[in-house]
Amino acid sequence: MTEQPRGVAILGSTGSIGRQALDVIRRLPGRFRVIALAGGNNHTLLEDQAREFHPDLVWCQDGDRGMNLRAAAGPRTAWATMEEICADQRIDIVVAATSGAAGLLPVLTALRCGKAVALANKEVLVMAGHIVTRAAEQGRAELRPVDSEHSAIWQCLWGEDLATVERLILTASGGAFRDVPVADLAAVTPREALRHPTWDMGRKVTIDSATLMNKGFEAIEARWLFNMPMDRIEVLLHRESIVHSLVEFADGSVKAQLGEPDMRLPIQCALSYPERMTGAVAPRLNLARSKALHFEDVDLGRYPCLRLALEAGARGGTWPAVLAAADEVAVERFMAGSIRFTDIAKVVDATLSAHGGTADPVLDEVLEVDRWARELASAEAARLEPLARSR
Numbered sequence: 170m171t172e173q174p175r176g177v178a179i180l181g182s183t184g185s186i187g188r189q190a191l192d193v194i195r196r197l198p199g200r201f202r203v204i205a206l207a208g209g210n211n212h213t214l215l216e217d218q219a220r221e222f223h224p225d226l227v228w229c230q231d232g233d234r235g236m237n238l239r240a241a242a243g244p245r246t247a248w249a250t251m252e253e254i255c256a257d258q259r260i261d262i263v264v265a266a267t268s269g270a271a272g273l274l275p276v277l278t279a280l281r282c283g284k285a286v287a288l289a290n291k292e293v294l295v296m297a298g299h300i301v302t303r304a305a306e307q308g309r310a311e312l313r314p315v316d317s318e319h320s321a322i323w324q325c326l327w328g329e330d331l332a333t334v335e336r337l338i339l340t341a342s343g344g345a346f347r348d349v350p351v352a353d354l355a356a357v358t359p360r361e362a363l364r365h366p367t368w369d370m371g372r373k374v375t376i377d378s379a380t381l382m383n384k385g386f387e388a389i390e391a392r393w394l395f396n397m398p399m400d401r402i403e404v405l406l407h408r409e410s411i412v413h414s415l416v417e418f419a420d421g422s423v424k425a426q427l428g429e430p431d432m433r434l435p436i437q438c439a440l441s442y443p444e445r446m447t448g449a450v451a452p453r454l455n456l457a458r459s460k461a462l463h464f465e466d467v468d469l470g471r472y473p474c475l476r477l478a479l480e481a482g483a484r485g486g487t488w489p490a491v492l493a494a495a496d497e498v499a500v501e502r503f504m505a506g507s508i509r510f511t512d513i514a515k516v517v518d519a520t521l522s523a524h525g526g527t528a529d530p531v532l533d534e535v536l537e538v539d540r541w542a543r544e545l546a547s548a549e550a551a552r553l554e555p556l557a558r559s560r
Contacts, residue, residue, distance in 0.1 A: 174202040176259045177440070178226075180251055180275055181266035183208035183215050185371040186289040186315065186432060190264050191218060193437045196450045201440065205254040207267070219246065226254050255279035262440060264315070265290045268373050269497050270539050273297055277532075280304040280312070287439035289315035291374075291386040292497070296490035297535045298393035312394060313439040318387050319394055320435035321413035321426035326395070329418070337391050338415040340407035341467065342366055344379035346510075347408070351471055355511045359504045366408070376500045377474075380513055381467070385478020389489050392482060399483045404475065406465045411454070429454050473514040481521060486528040487538045488521065494542035495520035502550040512553045519549045 177194065181187040187208070194201045205226035208215035215229055226249040251271075255263050255278040263279040264287045265272050272290035279286050281304050288294070294301055305312050314320050318339045326334070345364050346354060362379045363372060377383035381404075388402045405415075410430040417423045428434050431451035438445075469476040474496070481488040499516035502508045508516065520542050527534055 174200060175261045175440070176204040177201050177262050177264060178205035178207070178254050178257070178260045178279075179203065179264045179266060180207045180254070180272065181209070181264075181268070181290075182206040182218055183211040184266055184268065185374075186266035186436070187264070188214075189432050190266065190287075190436050190440070191222070193433050193440060193450050194222075197437070197441075197446055197448055200446065201262075204257065204260050205249065207251050207254060225259065226257065228254060251275040252278045255284065256282050260284060262287055264436075264440075265293065266315075268292070268371060270296060270494065270536075273301075273535075276301060277304050280310040281308045283308045283310050285311040285313055285442075287313045287315050287436070289436075291316070291377075291383065291390060292493045294390040294393045295386050295493045296539060297532065298389065298489070299529070300532055300535065302393050311442075313442055314390075314394055315432075315435055315439050316387060316390070317428075317430070317432065317435045318414045319390060320438055322391065322395060322416055324426045324438065325414070325416040325424040329416075331396065333419045334395075334397065334416060335401070335419050336417040337395060337397055337402045338417065339384060339387050339391065339402065339404050340410070340412055340414055340464075341381060341384045341404055342378065342408060342410045343406050344381060345375075346379055347406070355509045357510045359506065362503075362510060372504065373497070373500055376503065376513075377496070379510070380474040381472035382474035382478055382496050382513075382517075384467075385475045385482065386493070388479060389482040399479065404467050406467055408463050409459060411456075411459055411462055412464075427454055427456075474517060477514065477517055477521060484526065486526050487530050487535065488524065488526055490530075490535050490538050491521055491524045491542040492517060494539045495546040498543050498546035499550060502547075502554075507554045508550050509553075512550070515553065516546050516549045520546045 179187050179190050203222040203224050206224045207228040209230045228251055252275055255275045262285045265276050266289045269292050272293050276293050314323050345362050363375050365375050384404050391402050392399050412425045412427050415423055415425040429452045433451040437450050481492040495517040499513040503513055
């Protein structure tokens, strides 16, 4: 009996992860069917994707004013919101590849409907990890990590007793400025920040990699994905990005997952679980060519955003939601040239310092604190803007 293709929805199909997810599906013909695509403002690319994959449902940021859907996908394709897409019974797996808070409500919808969610959106678990994991439990749904670090931990834990886990160790490349003197960081440009030394990622994630905020987000995500206290999650610098993460067990044994720095491997893992599908979607690892792997401790003085993220994660409640919102605003302002690279941490720190905190917030409280933090972070960025323009 021939296995039916798994129905897939890709939220953020025009972004880096979305494009690579479609590439994985393209390289595994007959295994998946793209039921829905949701993109942003890149209407030309979304039209091309719709023309190739013929989805039943499409969403884009500007609705039907932004693209000619019928010309691209045909008369049977319909518009739908991301929440409607995630509730559609034809969809088995939702790839959540949007960035920022926009992914939260669609992910919650998918989980409550019992879908498997291949999660690539860091902010969803950072801002509302307790709500998201409850939704997964109540909907008897699966959260499958897509980030290479979490995918590595996930794979290391297959078949293991979670009670025997001692530590989770996330690896970090150090970003574009890992060798730049700290005194010179205020003068770096957005273009320089986007030159990641090993990974090809979206703009927001690449900037967060340069500040190491992304690694703080990943530590908070790991806390929820693997039910692990924050004080048992560590970060280790690893320049080559070959060892994607490690797990230490109670007996001292350490397992690591290795691979080339290519997101198509963890994407395929999330789509195909529990099966390992045969097929070369990415280059194979050649350790002889790598020759040496290097590891070192993280200097939190160089990476204040990581320190702020770890502190917010340890405090819990609404603190991580404030962290994520303030960082999103600060990164947008840096990318626009309004504030300096070093101001990103200042904006986040000022916003966190003004926050009172709620220990166990409901969804409405998370959404409200997200709105509040964005307003405060915007005001703080505006205060710093004259300093940036005078440099």
